Amino acid sequence: MSLLETIAGPRDLKKVSASMLPQLASEIRQVLVEWAHSPSAAKTSGHLGPNLGVVELTIALHRVFDSPADRIVFDTGHQSYVHKLLTGRLAEFGTLRQRGGPSGYPSRAESEHDLVENSHASTSLSYADGLAKAFRLRGETDRAVVAVIGDGALTGGMAWEALNNIAAAKDSRLVIVVNDNGWSYQPTVGGLAEHLAAVRVSQQYENTLEYIKATLSRTPLVGVPLQQTLHGIKKGVKDVLQPQVLFEDLGLKYLGPIDGHDEQILEHALARARDFGGPVLVHVITQKGRGYPPAEQNEVDCLHQFPPAGAAPGTWSRVFGDELVAIGARRPDVVAITAAMLHPTGLAEFAAAFPDRTYDVGIAEQHAMTSAAGLAMGGLHPVVALYATFLNRAFDQLLLDVALHRLPVTIALDRAGVTGPDGPSHHGMWDGSVLQLVPGLRVAAPRDARRVAELLNEAVGVSDGPTVLRYPKGKVGGEVDAVGRLGGMDVLQFPRPGLDADVLLVGAGPMALTGLEVAGRLAESGIGVTVVDPRWLKPLDEALTDAARRHRLIVTVEDNGVVGGFGDAVCRLLRASDVGTAVRTFGLPQQFLGHGTRDEILAAAGLTAGSLADAIVGLFARPAANY
Numbered sequence: 001m002s003l004l005e006t007i008a009g010p011r012d013l014k015k016v017s018a019s020m021l022p023q024l025a026s027e028i029r030q031v032l033v034e035w036a037h038s039p040s041a042a043k044t045s046g047h048l049g050p051n052l053g054v055v056e057l058t059i060a061l062h063r064v065f066d067s068p069a070d071r072i073v074f075d076t077g078h079q080s081y082v083h084k085l086l087t088g089r090l091a092e093f094g095t096l097r098q099r100g101g102p103s104g105y106p107s108r109a110e111s112e113h114d115l116v117e118n119s120h121a122s123t124s125l126s127y128a129d130g131l132a133k134a135f136r137l138r139g140e141t142d143r144a145v146v147a148v149i150g151d152g153a154l155t156g157g158m159a160w161e162a163l164n165n166i167a168a169a170k171d172s173r174l175v176i177v178v179n180d181n182g183w184s185y186q187p188t189v190g191g192l193a194e195h196l197a198a199v200r201v202s203q204q205y206e207n208t209l210e211y212i213k214a215t216l217s218r219t220p221l222v223g224v225p226l227q228q229t230l231h232g233i234k235k236g237v238k239d240v241l242q243p244q245v246l247f248e249d250l251g252l253k254y255l256g257p258i259d260g261h262d263e264q265i266l267e268h269a270l271a272r273a274r275d276f277g278g279p280v281l282v283h284v285i286t287q288k289g290r291g292y293p294p295a296e297q298n299e300v301d302c303l304h305q306f307p308p309a310g311a312a313p314g315t316w317s318r319v320f321g322d323e324l325v326a327i328g329a330r331r332p333d334v335v336a337i338t339a340a341m342l343h344p345t346g347l348a349e350f351a352a353a354f355p356d357r358t359y360d361v362g363i364a365e366q367h368a369m370t371s372a373a374g375l376a377m378g379g380l381h382p383v384v385a386l387y388a389t390f391l392n393r394a395f396d397q398l399l400l401d402v403a404l405h406r407l408p409v410t411i412a413l414d415r416a417g418v419t420g421p422d423g424p425s426h427h428g429m430w431d432g433s434v435l436q437l438v439p440g441l442r443v444a445a446p447r448d449a450r451r452v453a454e455l456l457n458e459a460v461g462v463s464d465g466p467t468v469l470r471y472p473k474g475k476v477g478g479e480v481d482a483v484g485r486l487g488g489m490d491v492l493q494f495p496r497p498g499l500d501a502d503v504l505l506v507g508a509g510p511m512a513l514t515g516l517e518v519a520g521r522l523a524e525s526g527i528g529v530t531v532v533d534p535r536w537l538k539p540l541d542e543a544l545t546d547a548a549r550r551h552r553l554i555v556t557v558e559d560n561g562v563v564g565g566f567g568d569a570v571c572r573l574l575r576a577s578d579v580g581t582a583v584r585t586f587g588l589p590q591q592f593l594g595h596g597t598r599d600e601i602l603a604a605a606g607l608t609a610g611s612l613a614d615a616i617v618g619l620f621a622r623p624a625a626n627y
């Protein structure tokens with residue numbers, strides 16, 4: 001039996017003697033690496049590099065704090081695998097991120113030790129601020145709150161809003177652990193990153209570490225107020241360690257930098273921070289991918305995800321990225337913005353070709369959008385590449401900073417629709433609805449690679465307002481050319497000879513291709529279908545109304561929440577034009593959808609060709625008035 005197998009929770013972990021902890025850390029790393037290379041992880045992928053980096057830190061956290069009475073909030077939550085392994089989930093770990101298996105993020109349904117499952121970055125400090133205030137107000141003064149936040153997540157504006165408030169909440173029992181590995185997906189960028197790097201890489205840091213080790217080993221654990229220790233540390237290194245003034249000037253107690261792979265030092269520092277009685281920031285230096293050479297040496301992202309998440313040839317991301325390079329060569333005014341996701345959004349080639357015209361703004365979608373507004377006001381045409389789910393962060397900026405000013409900004413929304421193993425927070429199922437609210441915004445959804453190129457060119461050709469391109473995760477399917485045109489829309493298929501124009505099936509993006517399969521099945525039941533790809537989902541093409549009048553039933557299919565999306569927009573258009581034809585809208589149920597493969601989730605949502613065809617055949621079995 002391994003040591004890890006004997007640990008069912010933090011209580012067991014606390015009993016392990018300090019001398020055995022290196023063995024425990026190495027067993028955990030072995031489990032992580034073996035899982036990453038398993039056939040199951042090959043399908044689901046997962047976060048390897050971040051977890052290898054927090055092994056000692058997570059052990060120390062669970063030995064010093066008393067979860068779940070003390071609350072540990074992991075920012076983003078992608079680095080919580082070690083926490084899962086130490087809180088009784090070793091047996092299920094092999095099915096991580098699979099349908100029915102553990103989530104790739106903390107999950108309250110799984111464990112009392114899990115709390116925040118949102119997995120959008122930079123929120124942990126606000127949660128922690130609220131939790132600490134709640135414990136204080138309720139008189140639960142023995143409870144501490146810890147937020148573990150990466151240097152990447154610390155680039156998000158919300159984190160700074162929280163720091164501003166935490167500094168003012170002087171009696172909150174709150175420990176902020178900055179897990180500083182220097183990386184987001186990419187090396188973390190910006191002034192904050194430079195500040196942290198100055199602390200991290202300087203010779204002073206080495207000196208400080210030595211000093212802290214010496215100080216802490218000389219002082220007994222209990223009874224020495226943190227302030228005294230801090231004072232001692234500062235006295236010793238005051239002249240050489242200036243960079244820490246950033247946090248101190250904000251009014252936060254700063255402790256560090258601490259070697260994040262020295263478990264004993266971590267325990268000492270965290271215990272002092274816990275007992276301080278007010279907010280403390282513990283700056284911990286870790287190495288992303290620690291202990292697994294292929295991750296340590298990976299120059300793209302330290303194997304942030306494994307298998308790697310980059311934009312492989314043939315993916316939607318890459319097709320977008322390659323076309324943007326071609327556009328960039330012709331159009332010197334086109335610039336690209338990423339929020340810390342250069343490779344996954346397919347911008348790496350553009351950045352290589354036009355480094356001066358590519359901006360990585362950190363995990364700062366709000367800033368990305370308004371900065372794009374500024375770039376557009378300055379005479380450029382920015383292309384902001386985001387995962388669809390993260391557009392939520394920048395809605396107000398899109399609405400008022402960009403659209404109100406009718407600025408020519410193009411937003412490329414990758415991973416739109418069901419994404420799969422990342423679960424409810426990562427499905428791109430909201431953008432199709434919230435974008436409908438934005439006046440003057442044009443939204444395109446390509447069905448295949450040719451249309452990505454075509455629509456991206458049309459989008460960057462728009463100079464009097466914002467445009468959006470939304471496309472899913474993964475590989476692009478085969479190309480399907482139009483057989484006709486209806487206004488600006490592509491007709492992919494007319495009803496088979498001998499069949500009536502029964503159904504007008506309008507499929508958004510690749511759902512138009514699913515529509516072709518549906519049409520094939522319906523033809524077998526004698527139902528004639530016209531399949532249309534609208535290309536632009538907003539504004540809708542007026543030609544849709546005439547076409548609708550010529551059919552008995554309109555069916556819309558979209559890979560987006562069914563409420564307020566493209567289908568609802570079609571209904572509104574038809575109502576406004578007094579078209580009486582019945583309409584059925586198919587999309588994702590407006591629920592938080594769990595993790596699984598994209599195919600599994602689409603099947604459960606009834607968005608496969610078979611389910612759609614069955615549903616439509618069922619409708620035709622009813623009297624016409626009741627469609």
Ligand SMILES: Cc1ncc(C[n+]2csc(CCOP(=O)(O)OP(=O)(O)O)c2C)c(N)n1
Nearest residue numbers: 050119120121150151152153183184185340
């Ligand atoms: C709002 C938001 N934007 C983008 C992401 C995608 N994302 C997940 S992890 C990550 C990098 C996190 O870096 P850091 O906080 O330093 O943690 P590390 O992985 O380095 O441990 C990014 C950009 C996200 N989760 N949330």
